[in-house]
Amino acid sequence: MAFARMFMPSADEVAAAVTEDRYSSSMQSPPPLLASLLAAVRAAPDDVPLRVHVSQVLLDHDRAAEALEHCSVVLAREPGNAEALALLRRATAALSGTPEPITDEPATEPEESTGFDWTRAEREVSAETVNPRTDPVTEDIETSTVTLADVAGMEAVKKRLEIAFLGPMRRPDMAAAFGKSTSGGLLLYGPPGCGKTYIARALAGQLRAKFLAVEITDVLDAYVGDRERHIAEVFATARLNAPCVLFFDELDALGQKRSHLRHDSWLRTVVNTLLNEMDSVNSRNDGVFVLGATNHPWDVDSALRRPGRFDRMVLVLPPDRPARLALLNMQLAGRPLGELDVDALAEATGDYSGADLKHLVDSAAELALSDSMVRGEVRPISMDDFGKVLKEVKPSTGPWLDTARNVTAFGNSDGTYDDLRDYLKRRRRG
Structure with missing residues (x-):
């Protein structure tokens, strides 16, 4: 591997390639040079200097969770490796949202174009306001017909919601x-597909409040100026319809950490508007309950997590066994069924999200439908159908749980993710 390292691209070369390819951590495929580095690691997993170099490159491009994995491997082999320890501290700080450890190197003033300036946004939050229209749109207001009693299982989540909210x-x-x-x-x-939106609607029903859902991606897709007005209008609409639950889905799409943003100076006024509206909810308005949902809370900037904003968190995990049983029965209802052991299916689908369970039932139904069309008569869904699709349909929560494990191991110094840590411990024992 000494020969491989001789031709190993530097962090600067990878950075140039990343810039040229317009690469961001949200893309699935890494740029070619980074892909080559990762391939080299797979070919020589015990090469410590190579892993250290890859960790540095990943950190430079906001892939802290992956960098943590490589640092962990290095430290397992060389516990005293100073470079790996330094990188580990950087990755931990990045994932937990805390400032990076202070070093002896002279501080440099960050360039204004390298990312979003949350400090400036905080200073200006009361200075910049957006006036909504005088007739806020109300067609998206819903009257929730579900309560937490309609949420199957998830007793721990319900208890936490009762205490916290x-x-x-x-x-x-x-x-x-x-x-x-x-x-x-x-x-x-929590992981995607586990019912965060449904729980938000159930909370609205529990509070006997109206429900207004806001897709952050819809806000960001609007024209400059309209984005800020859109946020101001939904808050105004919620106030006119109080009591109202105002629900922001995919919050991390707007509230990303400043280190994850590149050349998004236009985002400043959008975030200012959101922060200003949330602060005004605290000081001047009653009956507006603001909920947010995210799959990646470690990517949400701390400015949105301060008191008076999204200052309480509830972990929504993959459905437990009673919830899986209820979801499977709900998805099977109205379909032609043979002799099914739904209890066994619920037992076999640990870590499956609600969306995964729907996909599982739909896939089994497709097999039975295909066979019925060949036979010319209806053939009910059988356990054999589920046996086949269980080999193909795997839980989609695996990658999220892998990232969560790294966060709880290295980025939980303030106890934010204690609930998640405890769940992962129970899951290992189970």
């Missing part, structure tokens, strides 16, 4: 007696 909202006098604030928002996080 519902109880204080229902009894503000008792919350005040214990110094518990009822202001601020709630952030639901």
Whole structure:
């Protein structure tokens, strides 16, 4: 591998390639030079200097979770490796949202174009306001017909919601007696496809409040100027329809850490508007409950996690066994069924999200439908059908859980992800 390292591209060369390819951490395929480095690691997994170099490159391009994996391998072989320890601290800081450790190197002033200036946004949050239209649109307001009683299983989630959100909202006098604030928002996080939006609707039903869902991607796709007005209008609409649950899905698309943003100076006024509206909810408005959802809470900047904003978090995990049983029965309802052991299916589908379970049932139904068309008569769905599709349909939550494991191991110094850490420990024991 000494020969391979002689021709190994430098971090600067990879950076040039990344710039040229307009690469970002949201893309699935790495640029060619980085792909070559990763291929070299696969070919020589014990090459410590190579792994250190790859960790450096990954960190430089905001892939902290992957850098952590390489640092962990290095430190398992060389616990005292100074370079790996330094990179580990950087990756941990990046994932946890805390400032990077102070070094003896002279500080340099960051270029204004390298990322979003959250500090400047905080200073200007009360200075820049957007006036919504006088007749906010109300057609997207829903009346939720579901409550938490309609959410199958997930008792731990319901208990956490009761303690963190519902109880204080229902009894503000008792919350005040214990110094518990009822202001601020709630952030639901967990793997994709596990029902965060459904739980938000159930919370609205539990509070007997209207429900207004906002897709952050719709906001970001609008024209400059319209984005800020859109955010101001949804808050105005929520206030006119109070009590109202205002739900922001995919919050990380807007609230990314400053280190993840490149040349997005236009985002400053959008974030200013969101922060200003959330602060005004605290100080001047009653009956507006702000919820957010994200698959990647470690990518949400700390400015959005401060008191009075999304300052409470609830982990929404893949459905537990009772929830899987209920979801499977719901998806099977109305279809021609043979002798099915739904209990066994629920047992065999640990880590499957609600979306995965729907895909599993749909796939089994497709097999039965195809066979029925050949036979010319209806053939019910059987356990054999599920046996075949279980080999093909695997839980989609695996990559998320792998990243979460790194976050809890190296980026949980303040206890933010204790619930997630405890779940991962139970999952290993199970």
